[in-house]
Amino acid sequence: MAKTFALIGNPNSGKTTLFNQITGSNQHVGNFPGVTVEKKEGSMKKHEDMIVVDLPGIYSLSPYSAEEVVTRDFLIKEKPDCVIDILDATNIERNLYLTLQLIELGIPMVVALNLMDEVRASGNSIDVQKLSQDLGIPVIPISASKNEGIDELLQKAIAVAMQKIPPQKMDFCTGEVHRAIHSIAHLIEDHAQNIGVSTRFAATKLVEGDDLMIRELQINENEKDILGHVVDEMEQALQTDREAALADMRYQYIDHICRDAVSRKGETKEHLRSVQIDRILTHQIFSIPIFIGIMALIFWLSFNVIGGFLSDLLAYGIDGLTLLLDDLLSVYGINPWVHALIIEGVCSGVGTVLSFLPLIVVMFFFLSLLEDSGYMARVAFVMDKLLRKFGLTGRSFVPMLIGFGCSVPAIMATRTLASEKDRKMTILLIPFMSCSAKLPIYALFTAAFFESHQALVMVGLYLIGILMGILVGFLFKHSLFKGNPVPFVMELPSYRLPALKSVLIHMWEKAWGFVVRAFTVILGATVILWILQSLDFRLNVVTASADSILATIGAWIAPLFAPLGFGSWEAVTALITGFTAKEAVVSSFAVLTGADAASLGAALSQIFSPLAAFAFLVFTLLYTPCVAAISAVRHELGSIWKAIAVMAFQTGVAWVVAFLIYQIGSWFFL
Amino acid sequence: MQNTISLDKVKIGHKGVILSVGGEGAIRRRLLDMGLTPGTEVLVRKIAPLGDPIEVFLRSYELTLRQEDAKKIQVCETIEEYRRIKSGFHKK
Structure with missing residues (x-):
């Protein structure tokens, strides 16, 4: 059964x-x-x-x-x-x-x-x-x-x-608390039975002052009075309040049990070892450099060494398969349009989304190690002060940091945060951390427009992202997430060697979740964009990219971006393609302007003034996260509408900030 | 009153015995749930590098809490003193 x-x-x-x-x-x-x-x-x-x-x-x-x-x-x-x-x-x-x-x-x-x-x-x-x-x-x-x-x-x-054997004991209380719980139990027995909850549990929660239980039990005014009276009496007699009285009662019984059943000669070896390890890992001076070192190592291994190697390997495999499929389709003599759809749309789309996979796998391997070993709690301890101004706790620090690499694993990493409120707010702030896929865009534009200040402009962009994150964090703290702050009262567990099985299962779970989404939502979006890019409104394959449906749509909405300095259809179309993956903005510019790598910079200066170029960079920094990140948001927040709201919000913020930069900048540079 | 101070004032490496937990709502409840109940002995282990939060040791585990919450927890020095203060309450 x-x-x-x-x-x-x-x-x-x-x-x-x-x-x-x-x-x-x-x-x-x-x-x-x-x-x-x-x-x-x-x-x-x-x-x-x-x-x-x-x-x-x-x-x-x-x-x-x-x-x-x-x-x-x-x-x-x-x-x-x-x-x-x-x-x-x-x-x-x-x-x-x-x-x-x-x-x-x-x-x-x-x-x-x-x-x-x-x-x-x-x-x-x-x-x-x-x-x-x-x-x-x-x-x-x-x-x-x-x-x-x-x-x-x-x-x-x-x-x-x-055998449906219920617990054999329930009365862990003595004295005044005992009296209070039993008189309340008597009073609300029917109510508890009506909603199918144990009378004892309901009574204890009522004595404790649990509003949720009062509502669920539908206690009437008369009964509330009696309840208040009983609790008053108990509080008077114990010289303490109801919450403290109940917590104290439970811990007293626990002390009683422990005296009876537990013999403790000293702390466990694991605990003593942890205290020793923490002398270094939460040290006044060394703790922060060590943390930076550990995170730098994880980034380097995830993005360059292991992740990079796996990505290359995967790309190699996908390229090989694509070539093979290409040949097969040619031999078969399939319709050229379908051929292009399969090779350029589907295959390259699959390639793009799967390029995230090695990164996610490697990143979550390390994140599980940090979490399961107990180190993540120390990071929260060390970093808490930085984040509390936004109503967050130190636990959000690592996911946000990962956001600088890639928003997808960063958003997925919010799962391990202790409270729902933290999770939601952290997810909303992660897109402000400029992800590494935006680097090729920054590199292209800074080389073309700000050659003598390349590094300054790049650092400036990262800082604008962080500043906007801080600003929005404050805004959210006082609006969307107003009310009780999340308590930061957290255990620092003893350090333990992570169980490999748990780490692998966690990694597998994240990777599989991503693959499922990659082949549904993300691939779908990529293919649709490819179709819009390749066809005109009469569904003919376009020869000049300016005739495509996407370019036409780009031209329609381009006037919206004129106040930001880049009302050209090329710029807007490139931004739309950036939704599949941010680095696509660069290749789109190449396709749309017909320029090659060497002449792309010159081609861009036909479209942008330096100020407009900077406004464009700020817009790419802040506008909607890519489809992979949005599908992660949808998964974590559990609603498509919330994910769409995130897209709209980010794009709105990007528009306003780029607008201000271009308009205020125009005063100075004209 | 006797030598009672708030937990955030206890020096690193020193102990205190909890007299009362102030504050309200979720945070106070969490403090009580975590075992910070009257009569419990707490050792202040360290302060985070940025000056907040603090790490304490109680009921054979390590706990971290913020200074602002530690401020609401009143402690005395020893368990004998705790008993003396508590018995004083009852006589009144």
């Missing part, structure tokens, strides 16, 4: 590693409806009808973050048959805090006590039997990374789910 298991635990508890061990590669990654919170699902190896849902890593079931709310909703509304709660045994006190809240839900539950090998190796011990008794649920020691104890865990979980 099919059963659903919810896998849940604190961040850094080894949850993802355990999920990978349980499901192998039978995973499906998506989002929870309506929010950009990742939902992974998979079936257990050897038990195909047992579905495991990997819920976001959270510390508590409070109603403050999208992750916590999603988890609560899933547990209450989807009613999984069993909860598998994974704990980091080296950090058992804080991990048990979530466990105690989960138990109150009354769902059959087992605890997976991870990292027991580390606890034992350091001479400490946890009495699993006693822990299980104190919690009233089965506890199975495991080592997720070494794949130990997983079979026992799953057998127990399946048994508990089949």
Whole structure:
């Protein structure tokens, strides 16, 4: 009989590693409806009808973050048959805090006590039997990374789910809190039953002052008064407020359990080692140079050495196949138009999108290493101060930095950010970091127009991008993302060697996701643009590029760009082709002006004045990200409309800034 | 009052015992959830290179939080002092 298991635990508890061990590669990654919170699902190896849902890593079931709310909703509304709660045994006190809240839900539950090998190796011990008794649920020691104890865990979980064994204990409270919870439980029993939530859980949340629960239970005014009265009494007696009282009650019970079941002689070796490593990696002076060095190395390896090599190899293969196909089509004598569509449109489109692939694979290999080793948390610690002015946390720093290389992996990297708000805002700011595909455009224009100040203009462009990012960040902080800032209260987990399997699965997941999009959305857009570029309105193949549908459209909308200094159809058409990939702007200029590499600069100076050229560069810097980046935005934000809004917003910002530069510049240079 | 100071004032390498956690909403709740409850001993490990946030050690794990949040956490020096202060509250 099919059963659903919810896998849940604190961040850094080894949850993802355990999920990978349980499901192998039978995973499906998506989002929870309506929010950009990742939902992974998979079936257990050897038990195909047992579905495991990997819920976001959270510390508590409070109603403050999208992750916590999603988890609560899933547990209450989807009613999984069993909860598998994974704990980091080296950090058992804080991990048990979530466990105690989960138990109150009354769902059959087992605890997976991870990292027991580390606890034992350091001479400490946890009495699993006693822990299980104190919690009233089965506890199975495991080592997720070494794949130990997983079979026992799953057998127990399946048994508990089949026999529907609820937690044997729920009352972890004493004294005043106990009294309050029980009187409230009595009061709201019917309400809780109506919406199918455990009375105990509902009562505790009400005592805690959980607004979401008050709304869901549809508590009437009279009951609210009684609730307020009960809570007042409790607060009076305890000399503290409701939230602190409940947190304190849980931690007191945890202390009680730990005295009973845990014997700790000292910190684990891994923890002591981490403190030593951090003497260097978060050192007052060395930490920032080390971080810059690590990121520079990753960029160099991703874009030049490994990524570059793989890209060349892939390009070589695609070129070979294209030539072969070209010959075959010629021999077959296929219609020349279809021939051109296949070779120039489809094949070169496939080539363009796949050229991203090696980069994504290599980049995510390194990013997973950073994340899984625990270093990413240190980066957040070191860099937090720089980003908080925009309402962000240090965790957004690395994705933004990757944006200077390529927006596609940068946007995909926002997945690992701890909060939904951070993710959204970071995704919106990444396009302002000038990506490396824009470099050929900068190089072409600066060589043609600003030969003596090439470096200055390039640096200037990067700075304008960053400044605009900062400006927009401020704007968003006070408009779109107004309200409660995301708490930056984050664990610094012990450094650990990343599990190769997890790194590979993560890499594979990102690469596969990209390939799927590449062959649907991205290839589609590329082919459509090729068709527009090659045909005129009577669907004849054009001989002069100026007659194509695209050039005609370019000429129509060109007047819109006249106030920016570049109202020529060539400039506008080149910008449109830049949507497939930014470097296409350069080749489009060559095609549209009929110039070769040597004469292209001269041809451009026919179209642009130096000021207009600079306005054009600023426009390319800021306007809509390429189709690959937009499809990544669509995937991460989970809505095509939001992706379109990003395109429109970026293009609008680009227009305004280029307009200001050209108009204000005209005052000075004329 | 006795020697109570806020957590951001505790010198690096020194310990404090939490008396109360102030503030409100999501941040306060997160602090409590992470185990910063009254009576908990906290060691201030270090300050980030840019002067903020700070790293503390409690309940056998490392936690980072911002100075502005640390300001809202009142601590005293020792657990004995904590007990003395708390028992004083109850007598009133």
